[in-house]
Amino acid sequence: MPSRNILVVNCGSSSIKFALVNEADPHFPLSGLAERLGSEEAVLHLQRRNADKESVPIPGADHIAALARLLPIVETVAEGQLHGIGHRVVHGGEFFTAASLIDDEVLDAIRTTSPLAPLHNPANLQGIEAAMALFAQLPHVAVFDTAFHQTLPEHAFRYAVPDVLYREHGVRRYGFHGTSHRFVSRQAADMTGLAVGDSSWLTAHLGNGCSTCAIANGQSLDTSMGLTPLEGVAMGTRSGDVDPNLHSHLARTLGWSLEQIDRMLNHDSGVKGLSGLSNDMRTLEQAREQGHAGATLAIEVFCYRIAKSLAAMGCALSRLDGLIFTGGIGENSPLIRSRIVAHLKLLGLELDGEANARCIRGVGGMIHADGHPRVLVVPTNEERQIALDTLALLPE
Ligand code: ADP
DSSP states (O other), X not given: OOOOEEEXXXXXXXXXXXEEEETTOSSXXXXXXXXXXXXXXXXXXXXXXXXXXXXXXXXXXXXXXXXXXXXXXXXXXXXXXXXXXXXXXXXXXXXOSSOEEOOHHXXXXXXXXXXXXXXXXXXXXXXXXXXXXXXXXSOXXXXXXXXXXXXXXXXXXXXXXXXXHHHHHOOSOOOSOHHHHHHHHHHHHHHHTOOGGGXXXXXXXXXXXXXXXXXXXXXXXXXXXXXXTTSSSOOSSOOOSOOTXXXXXXXXXXXXXXXXXXXXXXXXXXXXXXHSSOSOXXXXXXXXXXXXXXXXXXXXXXXXXXXHHHHHHGGGOSSOSEEEEEHHHHHHOHHHXXXXXXXXXXXXXXXXXXXXXXXXXXXXXXXXXXXXXXXXXXXXXHHHHHHHHHHHTSOO
């Protein structure tokens, strides 16, 4: 059987990220981004393997128009052999414990879950509906950020708030970044010769959004994000945990509205808010080098909070086969990795400086010092995991 091709699609409210994944090829034959959809500045950026990036203006295009432009290009690159489409969906609520072949029932369940992710799920749905209209003959699969965490035990996923809020309104911890935590924990098992079903990991996905996870025997047992991706560690622009009374305090003392507080916590906080400079870790590391006090503090808070979260995740495990770093920061920043590990002496962790410095720009590997528990850098690949999940559900 020739190797199969899956188009992986991630629709935001005004953008579509995509990658054509071939099951036998470690590199994507085509990837790109359509952005500013719905405006006159809409543009389709394309990256064919071994070619220069192209940008095609698609003025006024919406999701369906952008996908319609993309379709013939995908078909050409896939040489007419496209086997299915994998859609990233942010929130699967309690409906989805794994990827699902999309039918009317699945679409309804994603719709029903939308109040839990009011910005993301409607955009994901819009993309699915547009793609299903254009690629009607192909199987479509939804892969959920939350699904991997549906194995959390109840004592880890419940908030200590009145029971009725969970029973009638779904207020509980769901967790996100599941595709990435799952992918890197499986890769780590491969890299160390351990069986997925008999291995135990702490993972730190550190990108613009950041989360930690405890994974034993292939199952997520706890994770730092909650009902929404705001809970947990400090991130690029998100605060992570704050005292929940901060809302009423700001409303009372400053007269702020819920929208203002939401915006501040989601978009103006994290390392951006602390540094007063940027949400981009590269910029902050450079500024720290030059003695910028805000950047220095932001990095210290970021690293301490992640270490603290990882130590807390340790409660879910009975042994540790390794700590895994991934995401743009986790894969590329020896400084951040070493600052985090420096706070985890109690777990006996220590890095090998040279190995830590070597693991950047897609190079993964073990970075712990001899005689200390394993620490690994594992480049994540959410598109490939979504493609694998899609392939697994294709009708025979
Ligand atoms: P997203 O969550 O949007 O997928 P990424 O996983 O690409 O984001 O991570 C983006 C973050 O990774 C940014 O803060 C960026 O500064 C950081 N990053 C990328 N390369 C480096 C690097 N060489 N050193 C430090 N941080 C880096």
